[in-house]
Amino acid sequence: MQVHFSSLVILALASLAKSTSSTEYGTVVGIDLGTTYSCVAIYQGGRVDIITNEQGNRVTPSWVGFNGHERMIGEPAKQAFHTIPSQTIFDVKRLIGCRFDELSLSEDVRHWPFKVVDNNGQPAVEVVYQGETKIFEISAMILGRLKETAESYLGRPVTHAVVTVPAYFNNEQRQATKDAGHIAGMTVLRIINEPTAAAIAYGLDKQGGESNMVVYDLGGGTFDVSLLRVRNGVFEVLTTDGNAHLGGEDFDNRVIDYLINKYEKQTTINVSKNKRALSKLKREVEKAKRTLSSQLTTRLEIESFEGGNDYSAVLTRAKFEELNLDLFKKTLEPIVRVLEDAHLKPENIDDVVLVGGSTRIPIVRQLLREFFGGREPRMGINPDEAVAYGAAIQGGILSGATPFNDEIILIDVCPFTLGIMTKGGVFSPLISRNTPIPARKSEIFSTASDNQRSVLIQVLQGDNHLAKDNIMLGTFKLNGIPPAAQGVPQIEVTFEVDANGILMVVAHDRDSGNLESIMITSERNQLAKTDLVRMVQEAKAYSLGDKEVHARAAALNHLQQAIVSKRDLIKIQHPHSQNLTIYAELAQLSDWADTRGEFADMVKLGTRIDKLNNINLDQNGQAIATPAMTKTTDPELVQTTHARPLESNTSEEPVSVTSTDMLETAVSGSHPNPLIPWDEL
Numbered sequence: 001m002q003v004h005f006s007s008l009v010i011l012a013l014a015s016l017a018k019s020t021s022s023t024e025y026g027t028v029v030g031i032d033l034g035t036t037y038s039c040v041a042i043y044q045g046g047r048v049d050i051i052t053n054e055q056g057n058r059v060t061p062s063w064v065g066f067n068g069h070e071r072m073i074g075e076p077a078k079q080a081f082h083t084i085p086s087q088t089i090f091d092v093k094r095l096i097g098c099r100f101d102e103l104s105l106s107e108d109v110r111h112w113p114f115k116v117v118d119n120n121g122q123p124a125v126e127v128v129y130q131g132e133t134k135i136f137e138i139s140a141m142i143l144g145r146l147k148e149t150a151e152s153y154l155g156r157p158v159t160h161a162v163v164t165v166p167a168y169f170n171n172e173q174r175q176a177t178k179d180a181g182h183i184a185g186m187t188v189l190r191i192i193n194e195p196t197a198a199a200i201a202y203g204l205d206k207q208g209g210e211s212n213m214v215v216y217d218l219g220g221g222t223f224d225v226s227l228l229r230v231r232n233g234v235f236e237v238l239t240t241d242g243n244a245h246l247g248g249e250d251f252d253n254r255v256i257d258y259l260i261n262k263y264e265k266q267t268t269i270n271v272s273k274n275k276r277a278l279s280k281l282k283r284e285v286e287k288a289k290r291t292l293s294s295q296l297t298t299r300l301e302i303e304s305f306e307g308g309n310d311y312s313a314v315l316t317r318a319k320f321e322e323l324n325l326d327l328f329k330k331t332l333e334p335i336v337r338v339l340e341d342a343h344l345k346p347e348n349i350d351d352v353v354l355v356g357g358s359t360r361i362p363i364v365r366q367l368l369r370e371f372f373g374g375r376e377p378r379m380g381i382n383p384d385e386a387v388a389y390g391a392a393i394q395g396g397i398l399s400g401a402t403p404f405n406d407e408i409i410l411i412d413v414c415p416f417t418l419g420i421m422t423k424g425g426v427f428s429p430l431i432s433r434n435t436p437i438p439a440r441k442s443e444i445f446s447t448a449s450d451n452q453r454s455v456l457i458q459v460l461q462g463d464n465h466l467a468k469d470n471i472m473l474g475t476f477k478l479n480g481i482p483p484a485a486q487g488v489p490q491i492e493v494t495f496e497v498d499a500n501g502i503l504m505v506v507a508h509d510r511d512s513g514n515l516e517s518i519m520i521t522s523e524r525n526q527l528a529k530t531d532l533v534r535m536v537q538e539a540k541a542y543s544l545g546d547k548e549v550h551a552r553a554a555a556l557n558h559l560q561q562a563i564v565s566k567r568d569l570i571k572i573q574h575p576h577s578q579n580l581t582i583y584a585e586l587a588q589l590s591d592w593a594d595t596r597g598e599f600a601d602m603v604k605l606g607t608r609i610d611k612l613n614n615i616n617l618d619q620n621g622q623a624i625a626t627p628a629m630t631k632t633t634d635p636e637l638v639q640t641t642h643a644r645p646l647e648s649n650t651s652e653e654p655v656s657v658t659s660t661d662m663l664e665t666a667v668s669g670s671h672p673n674p675l676i677p678w679d680e681l
Contacts, residue, residue: 012376025160028189028399029150030391032164032197033143033177034589035093035247036220037063037357039388040146040461043153043396048201048389051153051383059384060149063090066129066142069459070549085113085279087127091249092138095123096180097173099182102409104245111253113275131597139176140183147184164387164396166222167193167240171473171502171520178500189398191500194219196237197390198355202569203228203235203379211350212336216377217387218331219356220363225334226351228340239341246327250291254323259300269306277306292317293360321363330362332371352377357387404622418495418503421458421467423448424452430495437501442494451483455491457507461521476518478507548602555605556597562612563590585615 030048032039041050048057052464055075063076064087072080081088094108100118109116115126117135124135150158166175174191181188183659195215202215211230217224219275222241226236259281264270271277285299291298297316305311321328339345354367354377359365368377381389396402419429429440441445447455455478462470481489490510497503509540568588597605 004239006425007369020295025189025399026156026210027150027158027401028160029152029158029186030149030164030197030388030393030395031095031143031145031146031161031386032194032388032391033139033180034062034219034387035061035222036062036498037147037384038142039385040150041385042150043387043391043392045402047292047334048392049153050385050388051150054152058382060142061090062092062142064092064136064138065089066127069130071129071141072466073141079446081583082276082279083285085275086115087138089114089125089127089138091221092125092142094245096139097124097170097176098123103390104499108245108660109258111249114277118272137180137183139521143180143186144184145286147186157300159186160189160399161396162192162398163188164192164194164391166198166242166244167195167224167226168222168242168244169193169401174500174502175519180504186359190394191502192391192394193224193226193237193240194222194387195224195240195355197354197388197394198386199228199235199237199391200390201386202353202390203230212348212349213353214345214349214372215355216331216337216359216368217242217355218336218358219247219250220358221245223247223334225331225338227338228346239336239338240615241341243330243334246330247356250327251324251358251361252282252285253322254327255289255315255320256281258284258319258323259315263306263311268296271306274306276583280305281311287362292320293362317362320606324381325363328367331364332367335371339408346372348373354379355383357384416528417463418459418461418473420445420493420505421460425467426469427460427467430493431497435497438495438499440494440496445491445493446487447481447484447491448486450486452486452489453481453483454479455481455507457493457505457516457518459503459505459518473503474505474518474519476505476507476516478509478514478516480514481509482511484511498616534569550602552602552605555602555609556593556600558610559589559597559605559609560593563593565610566615582615604634 002136009064025040028039028045029051030043038061039050039059041048043049050057053060053074057075060074061078063074063081065072065080065084067080067084067087076087078090091108091112094105095116098105100116100121100123105116105123116123117126118124119135125138126135126643128134138586147158149162152346160481161181163177163181165174169177177191178188195217199213200214202213213228213230215224215226215228217226222242222244223246226240226241227238229238230236230375252477258277260270260272281300284302288298288300292315295317300311300313300315302311339349347374350373352375354365354368359377359379360383365377369375393402417429419427422428428443428445430443432440435441439534440579447457456476458467459476460467460470461473461474464470478491481491492508492510494506494508495503496506503518504517506515506517508515563586569585570582580614589612592608597608600608
């Protein structure tokens with residue numbers, strides 16, 4: 001059930017009026033919400049900046065993990081995959097807007113270690129978090145983390161975004177993506193097609209003349225091909241095609257299945273149901289695939305793969321290509337279709353632009369070179385970042401931040417006919433294919449029998465005369481029609497497609513004034529307002545929970561560093577002191593931090609840091625009597641019974657030092673980990 005939208009990008013010479021509200025948007029971020037990796041970018045200072053995440057990387061894995069009371073997003077989730085495979089979620093883009101009973105989903109589920117359940121006909125991810133079994137909006141969590149990444153970079157809140165989707169995404173999937181942005185705390189100003197965003201990124205420097213460009217976008221889980229015509233500053237996406245389930249993940253899965261079978265032949269052990277083993281194998285296969293883009297052979301090494309046994313296997317580029325050759329060749333089929341739709345031949349194409357991480361695979365480039373008569377594909381922009389790059393430019397246009405705000409206009413067109421089914425199963429079109437959008441079209445229909453009190457509006461997509469040969473998008477009923485002879489009632493049906501490619505259908509009985517409508521985003525999937533409000537509140541709560549976890553981790557790290565710092569400083573300042581009380585206190589705190597610190601709340605961590613700050617020696621190397629040095633009644637500390645003092649290396653007289661001296665000495669460079677006061681954490 002897909003509605004496809006292609007796009008027209010125009011560099012206009014005439015100035016257009018701006019929306020006065022654009023200045024209220026602030027910085028509009030551009031987000032590429034990918035199957036395997038996501039990327040966020042902004043336009044500022046006359047250029048596009050790809051924003052790095054906490055780990056310093058320009059792309060973030062589209063992964064979310066749940067470990068007890070901790071939620072991990074991005075690289076931390078991916079790194080913890082082999083320890084909690086059933087609680088680590090990835091490839092969630094393949095769940096957006098699809099039905100639970102779709103065949104393609106069942107094939108995906110076979111390779112996923114996490115649980116996918118039927119939630120009123122929709123696939124939903126079920127995990128255990130904070131002791132409860134819950135269903136989460138994973139895409140919103142990823143978008144929320146990208147939002148936080150941008151806010152950290154900018155130093156101010158981010159409230160508006162441009163988010164990209166595959167060109168083949170239907171209405172449901174587009175609306176689900178907008179909903180995810182809303183849950184993440186952003187208004188999605190525009191949903192644009194990924195190839196269109198890439199066209200913007202690549203096309204800004206194209207001036208004059210006329211050329212035809214193919215954008216080949218092969219990512220981790222999706223595939224798009226768009227054909228553009230560039231002419232005197234006009235960038236027109238003529239045709240678009242794609243495959244919802246074709247990308248790097250599918251290539252990985254072929255190798256994983258091959259290695260599982262190979263291991264079973266060698267050991268008679270089938271690991272296809274062993275989630276921990278599969279998680280380790282998935283990680284190594286992805287790494288091997290990347291290596292084979294630059295080398296002819298690589299070795300996979302997995303420790304404790306299964307039953308305590310290690311696993312080692314050699315994978316060659318030739319074997320990788322053999323396992324996936326049919327899939328690689330399958331990417332040429334949409335190219336053939338877009339050329340046929342545009343009545344062009346391969347020799348008519350001037351540029352082939354590569355987008356998506358999977359375009360780094362050598363055989364992909366080889367097949368494209370052969371298909372286009374030896375023309376070398378180009379990757380002027382990092383293929384992982386090109387889509388976010390273009391989305392950021394569009395965000396800059398919407399916010400008024402770009403110098404070419406008067407020059408770029410995006411006009412989407414609907415390449416498929418949209419209409420309703422009428423008497424006899426006939427398809428009656430309202431919006432014809434290639435109609436520019438936003439678009440609105442109304443027609444008058446009537447009843448098929450005498451005294452008919454209701455009509456069923458069946459919305460379809462397609463170009464076939466018979467409704468049954470087209471794709472059903474949704475249905476709704478208009479009731480309360482006054483009794484009248486057949487053909488007398490006047491029922492006005494209006495189709496409206498907005499700039500995001502989302503279809504709204506309204507049926508209005510002119511006599512009674514009754515009106516019914518449906519937004520073709522999903523009879524099944526569209527979230528109710530109450531659900532959206534609840535999910536927004538939950539997202540905020542989870543974000544606060546993440547911040548608390550990070551704050552506790554930072555406090556524990558500071559405590560452990562400060563214990564080492566104080567112990568080392570005592571050794572330096574009092575090299576021959578044998579004060580057992582001091583070392584016992586430090587040992588108790590260190591043991592507590594190692595065994596219980598991970599699970600302690602901020603109050604308990606603060607108490608331990610206060611205790612540490614109160615551990616001091618007088619000028620004779622004796623412990624100063626402070627609340628921290630009195631006999632402890634803390635049940636979490638009295639369990640420590642063994643404390644080993646630091647050995648003295650010299651017989652020199654002790655040097656007097658206070659806690660302030662210790663802090664200043666550490667800060668001045670005598671030790672890399674200074675004692676940090678609790679109120680400064």
